[in-house]
Structures are given as structure tokens and as C-alpha cells.
Amino acid sequence: MTGLSAVTFFLLVTINLCHSWTWKCENGLCTRSMAKEQNDVYSTLELCQLMCTNYLNVWPHPTGIVKSWKDLVYIDTRNIVFHFNGTIDSIDFLTELTVYFKDELKREEPIDCDKEVFDMHIYLYPASFDLSLDLETDESYKLNLDFNGDELDVNITAPTVFGLRHGLETLLQLVVPDGYQEKCLATLSNIQISDTPKYKHRGLLLDTARNFLSLDTIKINIDGMAASKMNVLHWHITDSQSFPLMSQRLPNMTKYGAYGPKQIYKPEDIKMLVKYALLRGVRILLEIDGPSHAGVGWQWGSEAGLGDLAVCVNKQPWRSFCIQPPCGQLNPANSNLYRVMNDLFTDIVEMLPNTGMFHMGGDEVFIPCWNSTQEIRDYLKDKPLTSETFYDLWAEHQKKALESFDSAVGHQHSSVVLWTSQLTQPDVIKKYLPKERYIIQTWVPTAQDALIGDLLKLGYRVIVSTKDAWYLDHGFWGTTQYYNWKKVYENKVYDYSHEAVLGGEVCMWGELVDDSNIESRIWPRAAAAAERLWTNPRSSAQYAETRFFAQVARLVKRGINAGPVTPLWCVHNQGECKTYL
Structure with a gap:
């Protein structure tokens, strides 16, 4: 073998194999295949789960309304703009929260996305700017995501800044990689979620x-x-x-x-x-x-x-x-x-x-x-x-x-x-x-x-x-x-x-x-x-299994x-390991 070491050759082959898989949504589950040109075939498991699973693959699943359109929009992570106001202390907190959001999103950083991408504007509206967190803090939130043809607008409203924080955590789960080398970040064109925890x-x-x-x-x-x-x-x-x-x-x-x-x-x-x-x-x-x-x-x-x-x-x-x-x-x-x-x-x-x-x-x-x-x-x-x-x-x-x-x-x-x-x-x-x-x-x-x-x-x-x-x-x-x-x-x-x-x-x-x-x-x-x-x-x-595997990832x-809970084969072949472990 000339030009490539055996190790390099092995890694290249492994990468190509890993990116050859696609996923198709069937009966609420994502099944793995080699097909690429068929309709409703998704390049990543994360994208398939966003389109296919109940509760949009969010963990923990919301307790209120979950509605969406199954149309994809691609975002430019370099042009995410936050809008909020408040007291001096709350502005500092919300600013740090936006940094937290962007830092976490960078873990999904796309590489030269070859699709049309749009700016995302995120509006944060808390009813209270109180920064105390205790047993009586209201952590509920509402998230509305809407694509108007020019940009993606996300409105998160909540009684407290901590509800906003949970809404942003949910938004992180709704932005997923797409592309055979995970080049792009996608989400849905319209999402409505209302959510509040059962326990304090x-x-x-x-x-x-x-x-x-x-x-x-x-x-x-x-x-x-x-x-x-x-x-x-x-x-x-x-x-x-x-x-x-x-x-x-x-x-x-x-x-x-x-x-x-x-x-x-x-x-x-x-x-x-x-x-x-x-x-x-x-x-x-x-x-x-x-x-x-x-x-x-x-x-x-x-x-x-x-x-x-x-x-x-x-x-x-x-x-x-x-x-x-x-x-x-x-x-x-x-x-x-x-x-x-x-x-x-x-x-x-x-x-x-x-x-x-x-x-x-x-x-x-x-x-x-x-x-x-x-x-x-x-x-x-x-x-x-x-x-x-x-x-x-x-x-x-x-x-x-x-x-x-x-x-x-x-x-x-x-x-x-x-x-x-x-x-x-x-x-x-x-x-x-x-x-x-x-x-x-x-x-x-x-x-x-x-x-x-x-x-x-x-x-x-x-x-x-x-x-x-x-x-x-x-x-x-x-x-x-x-x-x-x-x-x-x-x-x-x-x-x-x-x-x-x-x-x-x-x-x-x-x-x-x-x-x-x-x-x-x-x-x-x-x-x-x-x-x-x-x-x-x-x-x-059993009904939470696929979403749980996604949360582990x-x-x-x-x-x-986080320790593995099942072979990766079971994660990639949903529904095939119902009685496993």
C-alpha cells in the first residue's frame, strides 16, 4: 500500500461506511438502510428522530401542547441574534444564558453547509426578572418557532428566567445535524410547545x-x-x-x-x-x-x-x-x-x-x-x-x-x-x-x-x-x-x-x-x-426508549x-431490541 498507512486507510474506510447509512421513518421508528435517493430518507439519525418521533425527540418530553410542521429549515449558527431586556442583574444573567446556548450549539457546528441557510432570531420574554431559585419558582415555558420565509423567529415566554432557560434547553434539542457528513444544522419550520414540570x-x-x-x-x-x-x-x-x-x-x-x-x-x-x-x-x-x-x-x-x-x-x-x-x-x-x-x-x-x-x-x-x-x-x-x-x-x-x-x-x-x-x-x-x-x-x-x-x-x-x-x-x-x-x-x-x-x-x-x-x-x-x-x-x-437513547447521545x-445502556446496533435499529436487557 502506497501513500496511505494501514491505519489511515482503515479510518477513511470507517468514516465512509459510517456516513453511508440513512434512516427512514416507519411506524414511528427510524430504521437504518443504505438508500440515499428515496423519498423521506434522512441522512442522520437525529434528523429522522426529529421528524419521526412523538414529542419531537425532546427529553424530558413536554407535559403540554406539542405541535409542528414537518418542513425543514436550515440555520446559520453565525447569525443567531438574541433579543431581551430587563434589570441590570437579569440582563447579565440572560447574556450568560445566551453564551451557554451558543457554546452548547457549537458542539453541532456545521462545516460548509451546502443548503440555503437562514438567520435565527430568539426573543426571550420573562414575566419576572427575579433571579432567586427556590421551591416555589415557576419553571414553565412556552416555545413558538416560526419561519417567515426570510428568517427563523423563536419566541420563548415564561413566568421566570428559569423557565426561559428550560425553553432554550429544549431548543437545543430541536436543532440537529443534517448531511452525509453532518454539514448542516436543521430544525422544523414551525413548532409550538407548552411545558411545565409535574414536580417542584x-x-x-x-x-x-x-x-x-x-x-x-x-x-x-x-x-x-x-x-x-x-x-x-x-x-x-x-x-x-x-x-x-x-x-x-x-x-x-x-x-x-x-x-x-x-x-x-x-x-x-x-x-x-x-x-x-x-x-x-x-x-x-x-x-x-x-x-x-x-x-x-x-x-x-x-x-x-x-x-x-x-x-x-x-x-x-x-x-x-x-x-x-x-x-x-x-x-x-x-x-x-x-x-x-x-x-x-x-x-x-x-x-x-x-x-x-x-x-x-x-x-x-x-x-x-x-x-x-x-x-x-x-x-x-x-x-x-x-x-x-x-x-x-x-x-x-x-x-x-x-x-x-x-x-x-x-x-x-x-x-x-x-x-x-x-x-x-x-x-x-x-x-x-x-x-x-x-x-x-x-x-x-x-x-x-x-x-x-x-x-x-x-x-x-x-x-x-x-x-x-x-x-x-x-x-x-x-x-x-x-x-x-x-x-x-x-x-x-x-x-x-x-x-x-x-x-x-x-x-x-x-x-x-x-x-x-x-x-x-x-x-x-x-x-x-x-x-x-x-x-x-x-x-x-419501552415507549421512551428511542428518545432516551437520543438523550444518552x-x-x-x-x-x-454516560455509560452505554445497549449496543449501538440497537440504537441504529429502532424497535429491534424491545426485550433486550
Whole structure:
């Protein structure tokens, strides 16, 4: 062979083969073929799916009107013009949002399109320019795209700038490559979409205490959330293994609790991530777990003259003192603990905007730890050392922790989220936790568990994290089972029409993940939960399959290492792998 190396020849042949395929829409599915000259044959799978599939291949699929004409228009990405106005802050935000849109569209950058192309004008009309993102933010939007013969006009209207953001995310999915070498970008000549999420809280939990995660890893997961219209990053930032959150008032927390000087989240890191997430429609819900899951990082109290802030820290044999090693629980008998907590909460309030929610953990308190601590036994004095007595102590701690938090915030209006525990059982919760202040995050086996219904009847708001479907760490330890994307998708949240069902979260607990593997453990399965939480579809995963495969490809194109869920052959031959995996 002369002129070309064997490797170069192989690559050229591979490229030519890859671009020889076409797709034809048949019965709502895109089937692959070698034909090029037939009618209704599309040069790329993305183009075929835009023309062929329900909901225009949008993920998550819209909950309202979806109308379109099946005429193609080609756009010139160099001539996309945005139109908007607002306050100084909102103009800055919307300007950054347009940069975000253009940067994402560049991933589809055409090369010398040989078709007639038109300018795109995008008009952004929010009813409010408020930049606060919380549980009550209206994220709905309407998108109208119309080709007038000279240019393509896109009007996105929404009650808030965050609705506009979701509308732009949808628009990104409606612009697809065309041409046998993907030279052009196409969309439809007329599209109407109205869309609003079914649930207010659509979350992903990241755990940075078991294994430290870099800022880049956190950001790439936020990117995946943005692409899937998820809106809450639940950051489980501390646990008994480490305390990586830098507190300016309490430098000993990271001195004693961080894995190392480079495994620390500084205040400026938190503020950067808050801004990064906000532009992507995501708010950060920070969790400082307690009174259990609190060991390393709290052990400096005695040296500082404050007594033991935590007890049972690193105590062995661990099975006698905690659910999971290393052991450690906060010391409710030490009044200095609440002064320290107030300082910690004050630092956190200065790092994070007020979103009206904060997570205090509150699960897996291990009574034998407290019962084995003489200081706590003395604190209880003549009270009988029964389970009820220790529950009362636990509730006393929670009340004082809430007072410390309220003092730091300066008001008593924020809601505190707690995991389900002995204190949240229906027969005792009203005694310990007022429904006006607490949101209960349920980690029961199924989304239809009776506990959820009981909590709703008592007037509590709930967030659902079904552990036997939405715990993404399962299947890699013990006897737990791995849940594929279909299982995640079909995990129906409790009756969405009940206003007290705020939504749900998928959880990536961090014992067996770090920067090297976390993306493929989370994605694309979290995207399956995203459609459940945005749309709550009545249909099964089978009917979402082709759109889901398209969303996986979008995530990968954005630089997210989303793991494969099927052979590529099944993606290219729609409908042929219905029973596969």
C-alpha cells in the first residue's frame, strides 16, 4: 500500500461506511438502510428522530401542547441574534444564558453547509426578572418557532428566567445535524410547545464525604442535570468519614476532618458552584448530617476547651457503636455543641443564597452509642434509659440544632429536610417535628410505601428517594441490586396531584465512586429519573426508549461520560431490541 498507512486507510474506510447509512421513518421508528435517493430518507439519525418521533425527540418530553410542521429549515449558527431586556442583574444573567446556548450549539457546528441557510432570531420574554431559585419558582415555558420565509423567529415566554432557560434547553434539542457528513444544522419550520414540570423538586444527591469529588466532577454532573432539566443538587458534603467544607469561623473542622489540604471546599468554591448551577437552573441544597454520621472533623472540642462535641468517634468494635464505620455521633449533652453549630451555620449562610431549604440529615442514629457514653447517661440523670428517653434526647438535639440554624439565618421561615428515621414514624412524628418546619425525605423501598401516605395524611411535605430504584450505588456492594434505566424510569412517584409531594431525588452515595467512575454510575440513569420527575409519564420505559437513547447521545456529546445502556446496533435499529436487557 502506497501513500496511505494501514491505519489511515482503515479510518477513511470507517468514516465512509459510517456516513453511508440513512434512516427512514416507519411506524414511528427510524430504521437504518443504505438508500440515499428515496423519498423521506434522512441522512442522520437525529434528523429522522426529529421528524419521526412523538414529542419531537425532546427529553424530558413536554407535559403540554406539542405541535409542528414537518418542513425543514436550515440555520446559520453565525447569525443567531438574541433579543431581551430587563434589570441590570437579569440582563447579565440572560447574556450568560445566551453564551451557554451558543457554546452548547457549537458542539453541532456545521462545516460548509451546502443548503440555503437562514438567520435565527430568539426573543426571550420573562414575566419576572427575579433571579432567586427556590421551591416555589415557576419553571414553565412556552416555545413558538416560526419561519417567515426570510428568517427563523423563536419566541420563548415564561413566568421566570428559569423557565426561559428550560425553553432554550429544549431548543437545543430541536436543532440537529443534517448531511452525509453532518454539514448542516436543521430544525422544523414551525413548532409550538407548552411545558411545565409535574414536580417542584427534581434532584440528584452527590456524596463528597466518603470520597472527595473535584470541582470539575461536580460541574459536569450539574451539566447533566441542566441537559435533563433537573433542578436540585443535594450535596451531602459531610459524614463521619470526612469534613471537607471549610468554615472560616471553625478552621478546625477541615484541619481535623479533611482528607488533605487539596481535598477541601473553600467558600469561594461554593460560591462559584452556586453561580455555575444557577445558570443551569439548578439550586444547591447543602446537607450537614447529624446527629449521626458525624465523627471525623468534630473531634477537636476537648483540646479547645469545649468538651466532646462528638462521641464514639472511631470507636471499635464499630458494630457496637454505629451503622457504618467510622463511628461518630454529636453529643447532645454538651451545650457548647450548639454554639459551634451556630458558627458553622452562619458560615454556610454567607456562602449560599437563601433558597428556603436546608438539609440536616437526621437518619441512622444509633442509640447504643449514646447509651455507652457516661456524659450522656449523666445528662439524662434519673430518667429511665429506654428507647423513648433517647428519642426524646434526639428530638431535643434537633430542636436546639434548628434554633442554632434560625439564629444564623436570622429568621424562622426556612424549611429543614430530614431523612426518614425513628423520629419520622407516623405514631411519633407530630410529637417531635412540627410539620410547618420540616420536609421529610423518604428512603423507603418503594415509592408507594405506606409511610409516604401516612406522612401526607398528617400534613407533612415529602421528597421521595426510593432506595430500591433510585439509589444508584446499589448493585456494587453487599446483596443490593443494580437498577437499569428502565427500572429508574418506571419508579412512579406517589400521586403527583398531592401538593405535599414535592418531588424526588436519585442518590449516588459515595463509598465506591470518585472522579474516575462516578459519571458513568450516575448517567444516563439519572436522566431517566429526570423525565419521571418532570413529566411523570403514564407510559412505560419501552415507549421512551428511542428518545432516551437520543438523550444518552446528547449527554456524551456534552462531554459527560454516560455509560452505554445497549449496543449501538440497537440504537441504529429502532424497535429491534424491545426485550433486550
